[in-house]
Amino acid sequence: MDMSKKGYFITLEGCEGSGKSTQLKKLEEFLKNSGVDFVFTREPGGTPIAEQIRKIILDGNNTAMCDEAEALLYASSRVQHIKEKILPAKNQGKIVVCDRYIDSSFAYQAYARGLGIEFVKGVNVYAVENCMPDLTLFLDISPEDAFARKGGADEGDRLEQSGINFHKKVYEGYKTLANDYSQRIVCIDAKKGADEVFDQIVKVLKEREII
Ligand SMILES: Nc1ncnc2c1ncn2[C@@H]1O[C@H](COP(=O)(O)OP(=O)(O)OP(=O)(O)O)[C@@H](O)[C@H]1O
Numbered sequence: 001m002d003m004s005k006k007g008y009f010i011t012l013e014g015c016e017g018s019g020k021s022t023q024l025k026k027l028e029e030f031l032k033n034s035g036v037d038f039v040f041t042r043e044p045g046g047t048p049i050a051e052q053i054r055k056i057i058l059d060g061n062n063t064a065m066c067d068e069a070e071a072l073l074y075a076s077s078r079v080q081h082i083k084e085k086i087l088p089a090k091n092q093g094k095i096v097v098c099d100r101y102i103d104s105s106f107a108y109q110a111y112a113r114g115l116g117i118e119f120v121k122g123v124n125v126y127a128v129e130n131c132m133p134d135l136t137l138f139l140d141i142s143p144e145d146a147f148a149r150k151g152g153a154d155e156g157d158r159l160e161q162s163g164i165n166f167h168k169k170v171y172e173g174y175k176t177l178a179n180d181y182s183q184r185i186v187c188i189d190a191k192k193g194a195d196e197v198f199d200q201i202v203k204v205l206k207e208r209e210i211i
């Protein structure tokens with residue numbers, strides 16, 4: 001594959017503590033050494049405006065936020081991120097790697113909050129029509145196992161306080177998505193040690209001729 005022309009958009013998904021940041025760090029090191037042109041970014045956020053929206057979403061004081069407003073804020077942050085950062089980099093032929101993206105909205109807002117896939121697709125129509133990931137790596141580990149590894153939830157984070165039942169729904173949502181979009185979403189066994197998890201990721205990237 002000629003990366004100088006095409007560009008490639010990869011997203012990492014999984015429950016809180018599933019190892020996304022850990023694997024992104026390894027991937028960053030790996031891509032640096034392989035000499036390919038890449039950009040790392042994250043959701044919600046990734047640009048100054050999108051980061052300001054992220055603060056509102058994650059603010060532990062915003063307990064009154066309704067599910068629909070939350071979904072719209074995510075979508076709004078995403079459009080800004082796509083237009084300002086993701087598409088320009090991809091169009092320059094870069095590999096863009098994003099920590100969380102639209103499948104987080106599907107898993108959290110559509111499935112766990114219960115807004116439904118059609119609602120969430122509707123508010124994310126810009127992303128769905130213009131900027132779907134070429135590949136999504138789903139770090140597959142249950143929330144119970146992931147929380148145990150992390151040593152409990154972070155008290156300041158509104159989402160992590162939502163309780164284990166919410167996170168179980170998120171996990172089930174991800175499983176459904178991985179099944180429904182099996183071409184795009186690849187399940188990575190994230191219960192293994194960090195190096196073994198990364199080996200699986202490298203294997204997928206090689207299979208898809210990204211590296
Ligand atoms: N494969 C692994 N085996 C054991 N522990 C791990 C593994 N991967 C990550 N961890 C540990 O689990 C915790 C959470 O990992 P990490 O921060 O990478 O997850 P995350 O998916 O980015 O979480 P968040 O959703 O909160 O951003 C960290 O303490 C990390 O060191």
Ligand SMILES: [Mg+2]
Pocket residue numbers: 020021022
């Ligand atoms: Mg992280």
